[in-house]
Amino acid sequence: MAFTFDLGDVIAALALAASVWAILKTDRFNRRQNAFQKTADQLNQLLIDKEAQENQAQRRADIGVTIYKIGKSDYRMKVFNKGKANATNVTIEEVGDGRLLMPSDIQRKFPAALMEPQQSIELHVIVHFGSPAKTQVQVTWDDAYGQGQQKLLHPTL
Numbered sequence: 001m002a003f004t005f006d007l008g009d010v011i012a013a014l015a016l017a018a019s020v021w022a023i024l025k026t027d028r029f030n031r032r033q034n035a036f037q038k039t040a041d042q043l044n045q046l047l048i049d050k051e052a053q054e055n056q057a058q059r060r061a062d063i064g065v066t067i068y069k070i071g072k073s074d075y076r077m078k079v080f081n082k083g084k085a086n087a088t089n090v091t092i093e094e095v096g097d098g099r100l101l102m103p104s105d106i107q108r109k110f111p112a113a114l115m116e117p118q119q120s121i122e123l124h125v126i127v128h129f130g131s132p133a134k135t136q137v138q139v140t141w142d143d144a145y146g147q148g149q150q151k152l153l154h155p156t157l
Helices: 007-058 103-109
Strands: 063-070 074-081 087-095 112-115 120-125 136-143 146-153
Touching (some): 063 136, 063 146, 074 087, 103 120
Antiparallel strands (some): 087 136
């Protein structure tokens, strides 16, 4: 029994080849589409994380200090809120060996009930011949992010 090819067999073989080619192309396209979707999901997650961090930053106060010179021998320490939220119940305490601040000035101005963003409070700094070049202060405050936020700072002359 001899097998012969006629026109119908050739057309069927071409249709089968076209179907296999279409299946391979579709499979390759689906793999690329899945990789693209995975990348898009990762980018969306990064955007969500970034938004959450920005939202968190909007609720945080950030208290800082700096010492600066006025005139020839008068120094001041500026305690300021560089965050984006209000700070309440702000206290400052000089810790360590270096004593540059006047205790009566601290007692008179602190605890500060409210420090709005970009607001500052100035303290007098006592500088004499044997005074240290830096001091160590601990600032404590409450904000919308939480209570008892603390920061240990080392301002220098």
